[in-house]
Amino acid sequence: MRFKTFSSPHMAPARSVNRVMGQVLLALIPGTAAMTWYFGWGVLINVSLAVTVALACEALMLLLRGRPLTPHITDLSAVLAGWLFALAVPPLTPWWVTLVGVGFAMIMAKHLYGGLGYNPFNPAMVGYVVVLISFPREMTLWLSPSVIAELNLSLPQTFAAIFTGTLPEGLTWDMITAATPLDRIQTGVGLEQPISQIQTSPFFGYLGGVGWEWISLWFLLGGLWLLKRRVIGWQIPVAMLGTLTLLSGLFWLINPEVYASPLFHIFSGAAILGAFFIATDPVSASTTPKGRLIFGAGVGALVFVIRTWGGYAEGLAFSVLLMNMMVPLIDHYTQPRVFGKTSAGKEG
Template sequence: MDNRSPYIVDAPSVSVIMFKVLLALIPGIALYVYAFGLGVILNIFLASLTVILTESAILAIRKLPIKVFILDGSGLVAAWLLALSIPSIAPWWIIVLGTLLCITFGKHVYGGLGYNLFNPAMLGYAILLISFPLIMSQWQIPNSFIENNIEWFDQIKIIMNSSLLSKETIDAMSSATPLDYIKTQLTLNQPLSVIQQNKIFGFLGGKGLELISLGYLAGGLYLLKEKIISWHLPVSFLASLFIIASIFYSIAPDTYASPLFHVMSGGSILCAFFIITDPVSGPTTPKGKIYFGIAIGLLVFIIRIFGGYPEGVAFAVLIMNIFVPLIDSLTQPRIFGHK
């Protein structure tokens, strides 16, 4: 007979939660492979191997049990999110270096899981973007594998050793992202209606990328169903991004992209369900989560439109991570019986 009070339930372990997060990423990854090839799988493999080796070394130095801390899965989640955020044809050492940095400086430098101030994956991504802007801007041409029948193994050759392929082949496989292309063409006084006729654009966002976003959305809904995350962060973030994009779009539709484009482009859906929902670097109160999501949505749009980078997810998340302790302190619910 269970003598525990009926309102006390067994909370899932960290490893179970992280396993479900990894499972929720599978639909998006599968669609990523379908649209862009095997490069993302190689990046995930390299990131996973790097995080295991890096955490093993750090835990050995700290004289902590290696098996227990690695099996919690938090390092793998950060590594996978980083691998999904960088170009799928980036050189192999980019994901290795980024994973090493995100685990070392994003997690263990603060004391390990539960103590990190910043989102580890976004910290690693931001460092890579600032340090190697050219490499981090060379993305796979959307749906080139589907439409042009380019060999998947050409992509693997680029990642492992770009000298194995001609510059013409590499150039034929890479391009700017839709967000980057719009920002560049607008500076050349091209109207948005003309810009979006380029083959890299799909129905709502970037061709291929909008399909991947639907995969991330399916995974996010699974996390909501399993109560791994709450609705507050994804809904507030997406609503904030949609509303501010709608305001600018209504003012100048030939200068500012539609709200649906902003939601379905870049890392918006991945951010909504997998990045800002990090339980350590985000707020803990329901009201705080709403404020946090709204602020990140606004910052993402501001950086995309007025900033020097076409995508603002990483910088927006890192900026708001700084304010999490303040947000939590200001949004604590009133204690029952206290005025």
């Protein structure tokens, strides 16, 4: 038999990087479409801008490092990083915030560590945390789905808000922006308001925040498709969501007027997006089967702790980055048993 190459490997791998990344991007489409439906054109503008900046930074760093543009620029890893960053920020985030966040993610969190396969931290989450800490006001420009339905901001109006900071005549930022459901729960509980009273607000639906619950369901659909295609393993999503459900359920049973229900935690914010699309990053997450369970459980536990007692209403990004720091230790102690050797270290 003749092969195309003289030396091994003679056959291309069945799952290349761009094929895996492409399937993850396809799985993101339903949730992204749902976010656009509930939060307006800003979601698509942010995704387009973030992906463009990510590709530009990728190309720049490859040239500076003396690396060829292909296949690195076409492996879709930069596209995925930019897309995930865009989903994490508010729909009317100023363009320069996206530029700073994605630029930091690609240059500092990815390429200064050696590029794809060498970064110890999830680049998209690094960029998000940087802008969250640096620009707290701009990162609170979330819109209520009811406001979107009432105002019906057009594409040109949304474009102007993002790139020039101007709103249609008669509107101010305070009139169109609102706290997220997670923010409302955290703030209300801090003011000693019972959760049953807080959730009488029209911002809350059956499972979580209005709009957020349906967005989470569509991201769940995409995540289950990735599991079926075996693009990701089941350990991290199951461990993360299971731990978050277990902890929130325990405290909810103790005092449901102080602690939100498990359904609220799962279907509000970025819990499902994080479980299937962010925490499962094959580079920065644990690589062993047992390690993935520990990693996912750690992310879920930290999300609950930060949401409940921390200073930020959504703790996913911090939780993922903190567990990224633990990956070398986790993988060291969870290596599968090696067969074929005696206790003396000789081959059996």
